[in-house]
Amino acid sequence: RTMANPLRSEVVRLYKNLLYLGREYPKGGDYFRDRLRAAFAKNKSVQEPEKIKELIARGEFVSRELEALYYLRKYRAMKQRYYDDK
Template sequence: MPPPAHYRLRAIRLYKELHRLGREYPDPSYDFHGKLRRAFEKNRNLEDPEKIERAFALGEYVKNETLALYSLRKYRWLRRSYHPQDDPR
């Protein structure tokens, strides 16, 4: 089992990455930062290494899905700028 300081540093790093990603979240009504903070506060008292690793895995999944959302947004913008007639709106 890694020392608790290792988990703390890893959690802080993940939180910072997700917080930076949340700055550009496309839907302001979603409250990305509020949900992020509540999720981390909910898991702050975990002590079982397996549950901690599951929480980290979920955080990494959210990070990857958010990055994919941003990539799709950029792709759609580029597609509309080069092919405005294909815009379904």
């Protein structure tokens, strides 16, 4: 139990970050939140620190992908606003 403790705060931080990013998700925040909750619940029983670190890395990858998606969407919207009216 004590082994997983230092990683627990990392998992909680990741969950909160993904939850925050999920508010802008194209299919809606509720859809994203439900999927996120299910994914975390599915791996709730994982005890090995290495496996937990692996799952955290996967979650961080997902959060970077979401950020990239949002930046791209914002960029496209700005580009359309300024260049498509010619």
